[in-house]
Amino acid sequence: MTADRPTAPGLSLLVRLPGREPALWHTGLASVEHQVPIGPDTAFNTGSVAKQITAHLVLLAARDNLIHLHQSAADLLPKLKPADVTVAELITHTSGLRDAETLLGLAGLRDLDHYTAADLRTLAYRQRERAVPAGQFLYSNTNYLLLVELLETVHRTDLADLARRQIFDPLGMHATGFQSDPRQVVPGAAAAYRPSDNGWQHTQPPAALPGPGSLFTTAGDLDRWLGHLHQQWQHDGASLPWQEALGYRTADREPYLYGPGLYAAPRPGNTAVFHYGHEHGFSAATHLTRDGLRIVSLSNNTDLASDHAAAAVLRALDQHPGQDLDELLPLAAEHARRTVQTAAVHSKDDDGWPHHEVGRFTCDQVPGALRLTRTGDTLHLWRRGTPDRLTPAGPATWAGNGYSLTLPGDTGDIEGFTLDLDRAPHLAYVRQPS
Structure with missing residues (x-):
């Protein structure tokens, strides 16, 4: 029929x-x-x-x-x-083992970039221990x-x-x-x-x-x-x-x-x-x-x-x-019909404050670097050239879209953080020298 x-x-x-x-x-x-x-x-x-x-x-x-x-x-x-x-x-x-496709986003790959099975295996073989x-x-x-x-x-x-x-x-x-x-x-x-x-x-x-x-x-x-x-x-x-x-x-x-x-x-x-x-x-x-x-x-x-x-x-x-x-x-x-929700991403937060650079951070499990910026008291994590606004979820934890970011202490001088994605947890990022 x-x-x-x-x-x-x-x-x-x-x-x-x-x-x-x-x-x-x-x-x-x-x-x-x-x-x-x-x-x-x-x-x-x-x-x-x-x-x-x-x-x-x-x-x-x-x-x-x-x-x-x-x-x-x-x-x-x-x-x-x-x-x-x-x-x-x-x-x-x-x-x-962490999900290699999830790691691609951290490595800076964009939605329309081509990648191969060999690229994904390279990310898999960078992992030295179980997550x-x-x-x-x-x-x-x-x-x-x-x-x-x-x-x-x-x-x-x-x-x-x-x-x-x-x-x-x-x-x-x-x-x-x-x-x-x-x-x-x-x-x-x-x-x-x-x-x-x-x-x-x-x-x-x-x-x-x-x-x-x-x-x-x-x-x-x-x-x-x-x-x-x-x-x-x-x-x-x-x-x-x-x-x-x-x-x-x-x-x-x-x-x-x-x-x-x-x-x-x-x-x-x-x-x-x-x-x-x-x-x-x-x-x-x-x-x-x-x-x-x-x-x-x-x-x-x-x-x-x-x-x-x-x-x-x-x-x-x-x-x-x-x-x-x-x-x-x-x-x-x-x-089965469902409504797709989309959210616009802006280079400034809702109050129009400019982004101030916190630093660039790298992880030895994933190629590339991530940026953190601050607008007022709010943190933003940049992936694929666009910022995610992070929401406080605890004393040292911030929530993003499908992941959380945990700081070792307060947000004053950030030297590193742990990134936990749904399928790629426990990624330790450290700050790179300016």
């Missing part, structure tokens, strides 16, 4: 009840400028939903004795400094970036070729593939958009992150993948997919666990595994229950969040189990 006469980017939503044929609903445009509607063959970037594919390939390599899950990852990646980080810890986000204690969950794309390098090392081929031969071709996922280069043409691919004052604006930068952020696929192909995952789950007889090979660990939100690229939600009588992805304006969600319910949601519109759509489907199925899916899916898509 398709919504009529779309005028904006949109969503592809698939639901398969246990033992039933899937219901597929799509709305919106794959290409706004060319007025191409989203259809069953439209491919979307899945973002971190791809982690379950990468993890699956690692587990297959472990089954074939090419990799040992509890061996040091540095055995295969000699540039990796924390030598005690295991392959299993990379899979379950318990390595303590959090061993076993503590820290979601980080660096883990899966390194897993890709590990796979390519033992198989002597690239991720795109490996995934095609071992997963996509055998499952008939012929519209699915990893985009190894952002210039690569992906057949049937949607473009991603966000609303602007003049209509719609493209969101994709000239970069592709292998493993966690470069998989393009369709809703139908992801349904095939979830069917294979469910079959494996049933065959193993474990409470969670691949659990005998890899134990699930406590994740960042209770009561969820994290395993091979999958969150697990223990539900009485019907455990579910799921993952969400947000990548350069695209969003994606997959949800699979032990009894075989499958939900796939793919969006190229920042105002339509795939995870919200999947959650709306689950709520509707719980509240109205007999509701017709042709009625349910459009309602779920409408519930």
Whole structure:
């Protein structure tokens, strides 16, 4: 079923009840400028939903004795400094390695600057120790970036070729593939958009992150993948997919666990595994229950969040189990709409006071430098050439957008600070000589 006469980017939503044929609903445009509607063959970037594919390939390599899950990852990646980080810890986000993409912003990279996997690995290999204690969950794309390098090392081929031969071709996922280069043409691919004052604006930068952020696929192909995952789950007889090979660990939100690229939600009588992805304006969600319910949601519109759509489907199925899916899916898509909030950044604060330089600060874990300035009693941290106004959050702590800055003492003569980003904590910055 398709919504009529779309005028904006949109969503592809698939639901398969246990033992039933899937219901597929799509709305919106794959290409706004060319007025191409989203259809069953439209491919979307899945973002971190791809982690379950990468993890699956690692587990297959472990089954074939090419990799040992509890061996040091540095055995295969000699540039990796924390030598005690295991392959299993990379899979379950318990390595303590900071997120390399997050560090790019601190290194001065701008939104439209091109970067490569090699650039991100360079940032990963600058880290000499874990940012959090061993076993503590820290979601980080660096883990899966390194897993890709590990796979390519033992198989002597690239991720795109490996995934095609071992997963996509055998499952008939012929519209699915990893985009190894952002210039690569992906057949049937949607473009991603966000609303602007003049209509719609493209969101994709000239970069592709292998493993966690470069998989393009369709809703139908992801349904095939979830069917294979469910079959494996049933065959193993474990409470969670691949659990005998890899134990699930406590994740960042209770009561969820994290395993091979999958969150697990223990539900009485019907455990579910799921993952969400947000990548350069695209969003994606997959949800699979032990009894075989499958939900796939793919969006190229920042105002339509795939995870919200999947959650709306689950709520509707719980509240109205007999509701017709042709009625349910459009309602779920409408519930997924969200308002994008933007904030203007100015070179002066709200009172018009000029910025006074505090100093430039560097960290040996990240290239480049950050600036601190002061307007009156307010501090500003400069990244990518623009200032973030910091809000006092404690006696020596200041809050920014997605991070906090902690001073060793008062704000009189600042010689250094600790920067804690959501996915890159405990970065020590020191003041550089004038």
